[in-house]
Amino acid sequence: MVNSSHEAMHRIFQEYPGLFTGVSKVLGLPLIQPASVTVLPTDVTETQPIERRVDTLLRFDGDTPLLLAVEAQRAKDPNKPASWAYYLSYLHTKYKTPPLLLVVCQDRATAEWAAQPVPIGPEWWAALTLRPLVAGPHNMPLITDPDEARADLALAALSAITHARDPEVSGILKALSTALREVPEAVADPIVELTTRGLDSVRRAAEFWRNLVAVDLSFYKSSISEEIRDEGRAQGRAEDILLVLAARDIDVPKEIRERITGCDDPDLLRRWLTRAVTAPSAEDIFAAPDAKT
Incomplete structure (x- = not known):
């Protein structure tokens, strides 16, 4: 189960390693078509009490073998470049394979900060230079065409996640939900979950997506779809309670309103209604007497 937008931003590459081919094309990189991809352990801890872990680590095998470390970055962090440089050096030493770092962001300022090369060494000689690849709202495409979304569902999901704060995210989400209507539930379920978790820190986008899933994908019975529909039913019933009280000209103090709208127990809401x-x-x-709290 994916539990946050941070996880979704990197876990999507674990679920769909081929997504990096689409991202590479967007970033203007040489086309990477590996013969196979292996999800590697993410532990990059040395034999000392400091534990270091990359978010996701993939090995691409083929004509051009490489390691791909994917990091989800929610905000600027002056300590991160040093950690990223360590990851790449460690991975190169351990696997003897060229490593790349891809940083996935949800806001432009963080993405532009992460994309800056970081020279490591004295001013007159950079012994190492950290050059992360960055995927974010500044360069990920706005996929608002259902056919385009259908052609690469994982890239469409990443488009939605990276553009979560963009006013145009609703167009991406509509295209994605439309594309998902025509695919098997086994294919749609992980895309729905990753998108849901990837939007969880942006309320407007998250609510819009949940409404789309509850309506457009109502025939799916996956756990995440059922969770979304349960939330929708609870929210609707809470609104019905407030409407009934308002129609009867009954004052509803703020704390009671919050208690009603914050309840997610359908049976309890039914009794209150x-x-x-x-x-x-x-x-x-x-x-x-039979009220439950």
């Missing part, structure tokens, strides 16, 4: 029809005050919808 029934009481809202006759309760003399907003507080009384919680006061029945």
Whole structure:
């Protein structure tokens, strides 16, 4: 289970290693078509008490073997370049294979910061220069055509995740949900989950996507789809309670409104809705003997 946008930004490369081919094309890199891809352990700890882990590590085998370390970066961090340089040096030493670092970001300022080359060494001689590849809202395409999304679902999902704060993200999400209607649930499920988790830090985009999944993909029975539909039903019932109270001119204090809208128990909301029809005050919808908190 993917639990955050940070995980989604790198885990999508674990689930769909071929996504890097699409990203490479977008970034203007030589076309990489490996014979095979292996998901490697992400532990880059030395025999000392400091533990270091890259977010995702892939090995591409073929005519041009390489290691791909994928890091999800949510904000600027002055300590990160040193860690990234260490990762690349360690991986090159351990695997004897050329390493690349891909940093995935959700905002332009962080992406532009991460893309800056970092010379390591004295000013007059950079012994090493860190040059990360960066995928973010500054260079990832706005995939708003369902046919284009259907051609590369993983790239469309990454497009949505990296453009989560962009006003045009709704167009990407519409295209993605439309494309997913025509694919088997086994194919759609991981895309839905990664997109859902990838948007979780941006409320507007997250809510828009959940509404699309609840309506456009209502025939799917996956755990994430059911979770989204349950949330939608709970939200609708909470709104019904507030509408009933408003129609009866009953004042609803802020703390009671928050208690109603914050409840995700459909059975409890159903009981509150029934009481809202006759309760003399907003507080009384919680006061029945069988009320549960």
